[in-house]
Amino acid sequence: MILxxxxxxxxxxxxxxxxxxxxxxxxxxxxxxxxxxxxxxLSPSLAPDTNQKWDNVDRWxxxxxxAPPFWMNYFSGTNKxxxxxxxxxSSTSSESVITTMVYDYxxxxxxxxKDVVFYVNGKxxxxxxxxxxxxxxxxxxxxxxxxxxxxxxxxxSGYTFETRLSLFGGNQQRRKVYRFAKxxxxxxxxxxxxxxxxxxxxxxxxxxxxxxTEPLNGEYKIxxxxxxxxxxxxxxxxxxxxxxxxxxxxxxxxxxxxxxxxWGARWGFILGLSVAIGTVIIALIFGMTSAYYGxxxxxxxxxxxEIIMGIPTLPILVIVATIWGxxxxxxxxxxxxxxxxxxxxxxxxxxxxxxxxxxxEAGEALGASGARIIRGHMIPQMLPYAFxxxxxxxxMAIIAAAGLHVLGLGDPTVVTWGTMLxxxxxxxxxxxxxxxxxxxxGLGITLLGFGFISAGMAVxxxxxxxxxxx
Amino acid sequence: xxxxxxxLVFRTFQALIVLGIVILIFSALFNSVxxxxxxxxxxxxxxxxxxxxxxxxxxxDEELKEWRENEIEKLRNRWGLNQPVWKRIFMDAWDRMTLxxxxxxxxxxxxxxRQVMDIIMSRLPRTILLFTTAAVIYVFLGLVVGLKxxxxxxxxLDRFLSIFGMTSSSMPxxxxxxxAILVFAYQLGWFPSTAMPLPQTTGLDYYLGVLYRLALPLAxxxxxxxGARAWVTRNxxxxxxxxxxxxxxxxxxxxxxxxxxxxxxxxxxxxVVTSALLSLxxxxxxxxxxxxxxxxxxxxxxxxxAILQNDTPVVMGVxxxxxxxxxxxxxxxxxxxxxxxxxxxxxTSRSMS
Numbered sequence: 127m128i129l130x131x132x133x134x135x136x137x138x139x140x141x142x143x144x145x146x147x148x149x150x151x152x153x154x155x156x157x158x159x160x161x162x163x164x165x166x167x168l169s170p171s172l173a174p175d176t177n178q179k180w181d182n183v184d185r186w187x188x189x190x191x192x193a194p195p196f197w198m199n200y201f202s203g204t205n206k207x208x209x210x211x212x213x214x215x216s217s218t219s220s221e222s223v224i225t226t227m228v229y230d231y232x233x234x235x236x237x238x239x240k241d242v243v244f245y246v247n248g249k250x251x252x253x254x255x256x257x258x259x260x261x262x263x264x265x266x267x268x269x270x271x272x273x274x275x276x277x278x279x280x281x282x283s284g285y286t287f288e289t290r291l292s293l294f295g296g297n298q299q300r301r302k303v304y305r306f307a308k309x310x311x312x313x314x315x316x317x318x319x320x321x322x323x324x325x326x327x328x329x330x331x332x333x334x335x336x337x338x339t340e341p342l343n344g345e346y347k348i349x350x351x352x353x354x355x356x357x358x359x360x361x362x363x364x365x366x367x368x369x370x371x372x373x374x375x376x377x378x379x380x381x382x383x384x385x386x387x388x389w390g391a392r393w394g395f396i397l398g399l400s401v402a403i404g405t406v407i408i409a410l411i412f413g414m415t416s417a418y419y420g421x422x423x424x425x426x427x428x429x430x431x432e433i434i435m436g437i438p439t440l441p442i443l444v445i446v447a448t449i450w451g452x453x454x455x456x457x458x459x460x461x462x463x464x465x466x467x468x469x470x471x472x473x474x475x476x477x478x479x480x481x482x483x484x485x486x487e488a489g490e491a492l493g494a495s496g497a498r499i500i501r502g503h504m505i506p507q508m509l510p511y512a513f514x515x516x517x518x519x520x521x522m523a524i525i526a527a528a529g530l531h532v533l534g535l536g537d538p539t540v541v542t543w544g545t546m547l548x549x550x551x552x553x554x555x556x557x558x559x560x561x562x563x564x565x566x567x568g569l570g571i572t573l574l575g576f577g578f579i580s581a582g583m584a585v586x587x588x589x590x591x592x593x594x595x596x
Numbered sequence: 597x598x599x600x601x602x603x604l605v606f607r608t609f610q611a612l613i614v615l616g617i618v619i620l621i622f623s624a625l626f627n628s629v630x631x632x633x634x635x636x637x638x639x640x641x642x643x644x645x646x647x648x649x650x651x652x653x654x655x656x657d658e659e660l661k662e663w664r665e666n667e668i669e670k671l672r673n674r675w676g677l678n679q680p681v682w683k684r685i686f687m688d689a690w691d692r693m694t695l696x697x698x699x700x701x702x703x704x705x706x707x708x709x710r711q712v713m714d715i716i717m718s719r720l721p722r723t724i725l726l727f728t729t730a731a732v733i734y735v736f737l738g739l740v741v742g743l744k745x746x747x748x749x750x751x752x753l754d755r756f757l758s759i760f761g762m763t764s765s766s767m768p769x770x771x772x773x774x775x776a777i778l779v780f781a782y783q784l785g786w787f788p789s790t791a792m793p794l795p796q797t798t799g800l801d802y803y804l805g806v807l808y809r810l811a812l813p814l815a816x817x818x819x820x821x822x823g824a825r826a827w828v829t830r831n832x833x834x835x836x837x838x839x840x841x842x843x844x845x846x847x848x849x850x851x852x853x854x855x856x857x858x859x860x861x862x863x864x865x866x867x868v869v870t871s872a873l874l875s876l877x878x879x880x881x882x883x884x885x886x887x888x889x890x891x892x893x894x895x896x897x898x899x900x901x902a903i904l905q906n907d908t909p910v911v912m913g914v915x916x917x918x919x920x921x922x923x924x925x926x927x928x929x930x931x932x933x934x935x936x937x938x939x940x941x942x943x944t945s946r947s948m949s
Contacts, residue, residue: 151759429610436614438922440881441915442621448903448911449625525768529885532770534903547771551889556777557789564778568771575766583762 135506142510145588152584158577162570166392173385180541186380190240193371194562205235209368214361215350225352229364234343238328239366242293244350248359250276251284255354259293261327264344269306269327271299276354284356293348294323303327307335375562378553383546383566390543390570397458397527397542398520398578404462406516409469410508414500416470417477428474434467439526447535454537457527465522469515473508480507510589517582521575528571543567603934611927618919623688626912630688631677633908638671697913702905712913716895720917723894726810727883730817735872737822742829743856749834761827769820769882773889776812787812790891813890821879828871829864836863866937873929877922884918 146152165172179185190209199205215227227246246257254277260270271293278285293299304318307326315336322339329335330342352359374383416427439461446460480486481504489499528544530536532551536544546567550556555563642664646652655663672678676687691698697712705714745754781789788809795805836842837860845855884896891897895914902910 151762432610433614433617436611436923436926437618438877438880438919440884441919441922442618444899444903444915445622445625445912448908449629521766525766526881528768529770529881532885532888533900547768547774551774556774557782559778559782561778564771564774568768568774571771572763572767576763579762579766 135509138506138509142585142588146584149584149587151580152587155577155580155582155584158573159581162391162574162577163395165388166395169388169392173382173388176382176385177389177541180381180386180545181538183379186376186382188243188365188367189376189380189382190367190369190371191376191380192378192558192560193240193368193376194560195373195375196368196370197373198370198375198562199235204237206237206369207233207235207239207366209371210239210366212364212366215364216347218359223353223355223357225357225359227350227352227359227362229348229350231346231348231366232344233328233341233346235369236341237369238324238341240324240369241295241367242324242348243295243365243367244291244293244348245288245361245363245365246276246291246350246352246359247286247288247361248352248357249281249284249286250278250354250358251356253355254278254285255352255357257289257291258351258353259291260349260351261293262347262349263328264342264346265331267306267331269302271302272296291350294327299323304336307331310335311337313337374566375560377546377549377563378555378558378560379549381546383563386541386546387543387566387570389541390546390567391574393454393540393542394524394570394574397454398524398574400458401461401465401523402516402519404458405466405469405519406512408462408466409473409515410505410512412466413470413473414477414504414508417474417481418496418500418504420478420481424474431467431470434464437464439464440529443526443530444533444535447530452535452537454527454540454542457530457537458523461523461526465519469512469519472515473511476508476511477504480504510585514582514585514589517578517585520578521571524571524575543570600934604931607927607930607934611923614926615920615923618923619689619692619916620685622912622916622919623685623692626908627681627685627688629908631684634675634677638668638675638677641671642667692916697916698909700902700910701907703902703907703910712909715910716898716913716917719893719895719898722892723884723887723896726813726817726887726892726894727880729810730814730821730883731876733814734818734822734825735876737818738825738829738872739868741822742826743833743861745826745830746833746837747852747856749830749837754830757823757826757830761823764820764823767820768885769817769879770885770889772820773813773816773886776816777889780812792891792893794893809892813886813892816886816890817879817883820882821875825872825875828875829868832864832867832871833860836860839863866933869936870929870933873925873932877925877929880918880922 146156169176175185193209194206196208199208210231212229216230217228219226229244231242244259248255254275257272257274257276258270259272260268262268272291274289274291276287276289278287294303300321300323301318303323303326304321307321307329308315310331310333312333321336325339325341326336328341328346329339332340334340348364350362372382372384374387376382377386412427412431416424416431442464443457443460446456450456486499486503489503494502524543527536528542528547531542531544531548534548536542536548544567547564550560550563550567555561645667646660646664652660652663669678676684679687695713697716699710700712700715703715704710705718707714707718709715741753741757745751745757748754777789780786791809791813794809795802797805833856842855842859845859846852850859884894884899886892887894887896888900895917899911899914901907902914
């Protein structure tokens with residue numbers, strides 16, 4: 127019985143789809159929706175540790191902040207270093223108390239990495255070792271940059287340690303690089319706080335090294351010395367932080383925008399589809415009941431609908447978020463509670479037409495109950511309309527929810543396109559020229575919205591031939 | 597009673613019911629936070645009094661406890677916390693209805709007043725300036741472009757408009773604002789990226805300064821909305837153009853100009869005007885958020901600041917004023933439709949939404 131009904135529904139959809147294939151914009155929209163849906167479904171595996179750890183600084187500290195996407199290298203005149211992770215040193219050697227790790231780095235771009243960070247893990251017996259890092263340049267200049275005494279945690283046999291060392295991050299390193307470069311500079315020089323540390327460290331030694339920095343390309347080596355008795359190295363890793371990063375770049379606090387974007391697609395679908403499905407169900411029941419019973423029931427329900435129509439959505443969303451809390455589920459709940467009103471009107475109007483059909487009268491004559499006629503005859507007829515309306519609801523919900531983020535009422539536990547855009551707005555991404563941070567999340571909203579609107583309008587054109595006219 | 601008066605009375609009555617419902621929602625929600633906040637305040641007041649009075653500190657623990665309880669009871673009575681919940685909600689709703697939103701926690705109006713209403717009124721004109729100027733422009737542009745597209749249905753402009761309308765309405769208005777800042781303020785440097793501070797000069801200079809700051813937000817709102825407006829106008833007009841009497845007029849040899857601007861526009865006017873008003877109402881939210889992006893010191897930016905500072909009375913006040921404007925605008929749209937279209941009767945619901 128149910129199977130038969132489903133089959134009938136399926137056949138109905140198939141016939142609509144056959145016509146749908148002829149709608150160019152509709153097909154583009156459908157393609158967009160399907161692509162985005164794939165992203166949304168894959169986001170937990172493509173971008174793990176993103177949604178829950180968005181506000182966790184440690185999660186993002188090894189990513190460069192404010193880096194444009196890598197493909198900018200093909201468009202802008204300057205070639206910038208990409209992000210590179212080397213999971214083991216190019217060579218390791220050990221001599222009495224000293225373990226030496228050497229990382230080779232081929233610098234062939236115009237701009238060097240933003241910073242170089244090392245993770246060194248190992249263990250020691252009782253005396254804490256020291257880590258010394260130096261940069262050996264192609265011109266054989268040697269810059270001893272960082273020294274760190276390692277603190278381990280006590281275990282069963284001695285101590286184990288996991289240490290993080292930034293080669294250019296601190297003020298001490300800045301002064302060292304500055305002093306190194308200053309000896310080549312003859313004229314007036316900028317102060318140490320004004321220089322770009324890595325650019326200077328990776329520059330040609332010549333007059334103007336500080337003021338007119340020119341890159342020195344070639345083979346660089348970074349030498350890490352682990353000095354200590356009874357010390358054993360287990361692993362080390364070098365991260366050369368890019369000036370450009372990934373497909374979509376990073377934002378001002380080092381979040382990978384591409385990963386956030388994937389979650390934005392996921393939450394966009396969750397929000398949009400929940401609201402769309404919820405509103406359409408309410409609207410179908412409401413509109414159909416109103417159309418089927420007619421008379422004073424219809425009158426009363428229409429007046430009720432008009433009253434709900436007059437309630438503004440944004441203010442209700444804002445005060446609910448202010449007072450109940452900023453959960454995305456509250457947003458979905460309130461939107462569902464309010465947005466069905468417009469759809470119910472269309473559905474009632476269409477329902478009034480269907481009600482005139484003879485098979486409804488026949489059903490009544492056979493003694494079928496009102497609920498049964500609505501369920502069995504009217505609702506299946508209405509489904510394509512409902513689909514069209516639901517599709518138009520999705521962008522509306524997503525845009526409104528993103529707006530709440532910008533107002534400062536976004537759910538802090540989820541990463542949406544709105545989250546990223548509101549962060550971009552508060553951090554002044556626009557006036558800092560970080561266009562990728564502004565453009566890409568908004569493009570997500572627009573593409574998904576366009577997909578749903580064009581699909582919805584195509585279905586509407588098919589089921590409502592009056593709109594087809596040229 | 598003539599049908600039109602009946603319609604007017606009926607719709608006004610309906611709007612009042614909506615307003616009442618909204619007020620009750622606001623008051624019921626607000627009541628739950630205001631109770632907590634008042635209780636904290638009472639506790640703080642009583643503790644402060646004990647600390648500042650040497651006489652009270654002479655009292656024994658028992659006596660002091662009794663005094664505190666008395667004092668708390670007195671304050672609770674004064675703030676109305678001992679009233680039943682429904683009564684407090686209604687009292688609060690009454691305050692709201694008389695536009696008394698209480699005092700802000702930390703903000704002040706330029707006049708120095710801490711009354712929420714004064715703070716809102718000092719900013720509302722700027723929002724209205726931005727919003728109505730934009731509305732006038734996009735309604736006009738939408739009408740002109742929509743008519744042009746309808747004249748050659750299926751033509752180049754028509755096709756472009758359908759794509760443009762769809763694309764622009766799937767973009768958040770405030771995001772377009774951010775892009776506009778990127779391009780026209782950061783990259784090209786033609787306009788300021790922020791509206792603040794407002795110009796300090798007077799006279800013509802002042803107005804030019806305001807216009808300079810207004811240009812980008814205005815362009816953003818217009819660009820976001822006029823495409824969809826033109827598309828709606830186009831659909832309504834093409835609908836009318838199918839009518840028999842238009843065909844008859846054309847067949848009779850009435851000049852095309854006259855057909856469009858005379859016959860067609862007269863029939864198309866009611867739905868065009870109403871849908872324009874409705875889209876105006878729909879864009880209030882987006883425009884308020886656009887204010888945030890441009891730092892335009894209207895009630896949208898005020899909301900954002902109040903939310904950041906947890907200034908609940910201000911948030912509630914702004915939202916109430918916005919709701920009231922929305923409900924009023926909705927009523928006007930309804931009445932205008934009834935006024936323009938003589939066929940409308942009470943009970944026949946508008947076909948558009």
